[in-house]
Amino acid sequence: MSVTKRQQAADLTMVKRANTSLIANTLRTQGPLSKAQLSRITNLTKSTVSSIVNELIAQGIVREAGIGSAGSTGGRRPVMLELNEHAFYVVGLDIGTTAIHAIVTNLTGVVLNEKRILSLPRDGLHSLIHRTVQLIQATVQESGVEMQAILGVGVAAAGLVDHQQGLIRFSPNFGWRNVPLGSLLQEVLNVPVWVDNCTRVMARGEMWFGSxxxxxxxxxxxxxxxxxxxxxxxxxxxxxxxxxxxxxxxxxxxxxxxxxxxxxxxxxxxxxxxxxxxxxxxxxxxxxxxxxxxxxxxxxxxxxxxxxxxxxxxxxxxxxxxxxxxxxxxxxxxxxxxxxxxxxxxxxxxxxxxxxxxxxxxxxxxxxxxxxxxxxxxxxxxLGTRGGVLGGAGLVLGKGSELDVDLFFEQDERA
Ligand SMILES: [Zn+2]
CATH class of the missing domain: 3.30.420.40 (ATPase, nucleotide binding domain)
Structure with missing residues (x-):
């Protein structure tokens, strides 16, 4: 397989995971919903929704929740779907000047595992990415969760952040300018990654889990x-x-x-x-x-x-x-x-x-x-010192991620 082909395959997996993440999030926040409703809300085609939902049902991630009422035009009454909140997980990450902190939570915010390493900003970006990926993989593995069941990674980072592109525009503490942190992590992890400024992420953490x-x-x-x-x-x-x-x-x-x-x-x-x-x-x-x-x-x-x-x-x-x-x-x-x-x-x-x-x-x-x-x-x-990581988890679970997931659809259409 050429590098480009492999890259395309990786992109496709990612698009699929992003669509899966969108369907799961929509069911979590607005469910129970029928396939037709899901397709309308997410703007995904009915066949895409159907194939993803069938897979999710087979994996026990989505379950049927009874029969809905027929639409105004009559017709068959649809099967309603809901999310099994215990089948999906998210990773929250807080990249601070001194430490990098990772957690794995379920969709209700229960922390399954957490780990910290030193950030060592002077070792450079390459080392930081490498060690961060290892940290995430170890935190997920030790929590007993399969990487497949991870909906995404939400990152809290200090500095000026373009959250739609996952780009660190400027971080004085790390000496970064225009570092595409989100895509660098995404390429290795093959899971959607969202990045935002740490204060905004912490505020999100408070909205989801805190005061x-x-x-x-x-x-x-x-x-x-x-x-x-x-x-x-x-x-x-x-x-x-x-x-x-x-x-x-x-x-x-x-x-x-x-x-x-x-x-x-x-x-x-x-x-x-x-x-x-x-x-x-x-x-x-x-x-x-x-x-x-x-x-x-x-x-x-x-x-x-x-x-x-x-x-x-x-x-x-x-x-x-x-x-x-x-x-x-x-x-x-x-x-x-x-x-x-x-x-x-x-x-x-x-x-x-x-x-x-x-x-x-x-x-x-x-x-x-x-x-x-x-x-x-x-x-x-x-939330104490967990404000950033919990907020990172909230970044994947929350409304903010819907906007960014749309970026993946454009790729989907090109694919
Ligand atoms: Zn001032």
Whole structure:
């Protein structure tokens, strides 16, 4: 077989798997449905639907769920189909600067297995792809699931991401520009892969599995190395990149990476908190911080600042509390503009818990319009460090994937 032929065969398998994924997702979200209804909703031909459905029934993935009512024109009453939610699985992947985290979940979000490896960004793209593929295969294999039963892989990645093409436009932490991460993984795994920006993916995770489950308007704030945000309006994740991190909260405040002064990211992000703590340690304002970093000020991490604050270090407490209050002020600005029902604060810094969230709530209350204030409007993420991977799984399960699956149909027609 020539390379091209082999490539075409791989494409065909992929088209089929993407169509299978679409049918399964449609049945999961809108089922029970008849074959005719499936064909109408998915825009696939009746024969394609029929052949895929028959295969899925034989595999126990789809089952018959009784007889539907006849249409207005009469005729034979159709067999209704539903998805056996325990026969399909998805992979969620979170590619962070320090670690790559993979999970396998069933369609109801139950985690079967998870594994982590170091990202080692300095080893380059080729090594990262190779190790990521091995990680996914091992995570799937150990969960006792066949690769055939994987509907797709959803990836959370930092940086500017073109989610329709699975392309990383720019990732400063990995030094990537225009890296087609989705297709690189897809080529080796032979499973559809969806990629989106990590903050948007985490917001999706909250909508699927977390605090945002029953909420249709929410603001998700990711406080990690930087500050990202995602807005969900009427159940839909807004498609654009938003830069809540650059809301000005302090005139003539510290210089931000964007070139302006006093952005909330320059005060409340993990990197800003670390920078302030290092400065305080150099000036010997905190003996506990110096002790925790064993004299190496450059080693001071956000976790160290949180532990020092918890142990009663006043300097660390002040740094976290100011960071929180300013973030609360920035959140108030967004809430005043869009009035979401709920604000979820996630990301590494949110792991500090109450220590960080209470000042956030204080700053929020101080600056939000009274009508938009509610005592429990701001909550911490319940998904913790799993926000990215669970969101990745949600990317495969969720509405966002339907749009992208359409891209495969174009291939289907050409094939
Ligand atoms: Zn800025």
């Amino acid at each position: 945002g489950k029953d909420v249709s308007n929410l603001l998700y704030v990711n406080v990690g190395y930087g500050i990202g945000s995602a807005l969900v309006i009427d159940g839909e994740l807004l498609g654009r990149d938003s830069e809540m991190g650059h809301v000005t909260v302090q005139d003539d405040g510290p210089l931000c990476g964007c070139g302006k002064h006093g952005c909330v990211e320059a005060i409340s992000s993990g990197s800003a908190i670390e920078a302030r703590a290092r400065e305080a340690a150099v000036q010997q304002h905190s003996t506990l911080l110096l002790e925790l970093c064993q004299g190496d000020v450059t080693a001071i991490s956000g976790e160290m600042v949180a532990s020092a604050a918890e142990a009663g270090d006043l300097v660390s407490q002040k740094i976290i509390s100011e960071a929180g209050e300013y973030l609360g002020r920035a959140i108030a600005a967004v809430v005043n503009a869009y009035n979401p029902e709920l604000v979820i604060v996630g990301g590494g810094v949110s792991q500090a818990g109450k220590l960080f969230l209470e000042p956030v709530r204080r700053g929020f209350q101080k600056h939000v319009m009274p009508d938009f204030y509610a005592e429990n409007k701001i909550v911490g993420s319940r």
